[in-house]
Amino acid sequence: MKEASIKVQGMSCRSCVPKIEGAIRTMGAEGEVNFDQGTVDVRFDESKIKISDIEKAIREKGYNIA
Known part of the structure; x- marks a missing residue:
């Protein structure tokens, strides 16, 4: 798993x-949001999911990636 x-x-x-x-x-990934820090720690299988796909899913919910 990639983190x-x-x-x-x-x-x-x-x-x-x-x-x-x-x-x-x-997306088939695991994640933990840290609201106070404004971060999301994700764990995912690189052979199935790209980090760019996870970022896109977050953007589609109305949030920006820094």
Whole structure:
């Protein structure tokens, strides 16, 4: 499993956390959002998912990737 940290902009409240985590899960990855730091730590199988696909799923929920 590959691990990466993604800096996310636009999280205005803690209700953003499940939206982002849900987007990551639909990709088949695991993720943990750190609201206070504005980051998402993800774990994924590089043979099945690209980090750019995970970032796209987060952007589609209305957030920006720093």
